[in-house]
């Protein structure tokens with residue numbers, strides 16, 4: 001089975017109408033969208049998704065932002081999907097992001113940075129199960 005990863009298009013990018021452009025960039029990189037939804041994150045959902053960051057200095061800033069408006073969540077599938085989505089995203093800090101990456105194109109700063117992608121296959125499995133049931137992930 002091909003590798004899967006979770007991506008989130010964050011409230012900053014959704015708000016200014018960059019959802020479709022960002023999904024197109026993932027598709028152009030060879031990744032396939034096999035699940036897709038929009039939602040507003042609750043603080044409880046944010047705590048589950050970002051459990052490894054609880055207690056860090058930026059945590060409350062991160063959760064305030066991630067719960068501030070609708071986001072788009074998607075499962076992307078393809079060879080080395082986890083690494084590929086992270087490469088397409090670029091560095092967390094847009095100042096460090098490489099030319100052509102989503103964060104270089106659309107991110108403002110380390111908090112308002114347009115997208116999230118799982119950082120390992122194990123975390124991808126965990127994060128996908130937070131946002132999608134098995135029945136919502138398609139074999140395309």
Ligand code: CMP
Nearest residue numbers: 053058062092110111112113115116117
């Ligand atoms: P994301 O991929 O969603 O995973 C954790 C998020 O925490 C990260 O993107 C950033 O948006 C945020 N983050 C990480 N480090 C910092 C930081 N030093 N200051 C503010 N936000 C951060």
